[in-house]
Amino acid sequence: FKIRQGDSLVEEIGGILINLRGDSSKNIPETIKTKIQELIDKKKNYFSGQRSGNLNEIEEIESYEQNIFKEIIQSKINELDTKILGKQKQIKDFRSQTFLFSESSNQMKDINLIEKEIKNLQHEILYYEGIGSAIGTKTKKDYFLWEIDFAEVFTLNGGFDIVIGNPPYIEFKN
Numbered sequence: 001f002k003i004r005q006g007d008s009l010v011e012e013i014g015g016i017l018i019n020l021r022g023d024s025s026k027n028i029p030e031t032i033k034t035k036i037q038e039l040i041d042k043k044k045n046y047f048s049g050q051r052s053g054n055l056n057e058i059e060e061i062e063s064y065e066q067n068i069f070k071e072i073i074q075s076k077i078n079e080l081d082t083k084i085l086g087k088q089k090q091i092k093d094f095r096s097q098t099f100l101f102s103e104s105s106n107q108m109k110d111i112n113l114i115e116k117e118i119k120n121l122q123h124e125i126l127y128y129e130g131i132g133s134a135i136g137t138k139t140k141k142d143y144f145l146w147e148i149d150f151a152e153v154f155t156l157n158g159g160f161d162i163v164i165g166n167p168p169y170i171e172f173k174n
Contacts, residue, residue: 029075035068040152066136068148073132080125087118 042061094111147154 028072032068032071032075035064035071036148036151037155039064039068039148040155043152063136065148069135069145070132073128073135077125077128077132080121080128084118084121084125087114087121090114 039061042064046057046061091111091114094107094114097107146159150160153160
């Protein structure tokens with residue numbers, strides 16, 4: 001738990017940027033914040049020697065982390081579902097207005113535009129669902145979020161005092 005491998009500059013899951021600090025943290029549901037605190041407690045107990053005696057305690061903590069990631073993804077899906085419902089209501093409102101007035105081409109253009117936005121949101125949901133189903137199925141963890149992987153450091157200390165990294169070395173040919 002103390003050494004993690006991942007792209008520590010870009011906090012993302014499956015190419016989707018996820019920031020749990022600053023203004024973005026206001027959008028995090030309380031259930032996730034509570035689970036992050038529980039994760040911190042589990043890690044603290046593990047490192048202080050107050051272990052449950054369960055041989056799979058490391059796997060349990062890692063599974064708990066994965067569940068937090070899945071819940072973050074699900075909250076994004078729920079957010080998109082809410083947007084879709086709002087867009088569908090807009091279409092319904094436009095269509096109800098067409099009964100009152102003659103059908104306008106501008107209204108139809110607006111409806112078509114909203115329908116395209118809904119399709120884009122539905123594609124985004126499918127993408128998130130794919131990411132959510134992939135969490136925990138790979139042998140190598142391909143996501144890295146500072147606030148989850150080092151939850152105890154960020155909650156108790158506000159972050160690290162110093163970070164030492166190994167930058168990627170790219171061969172430059174002229």
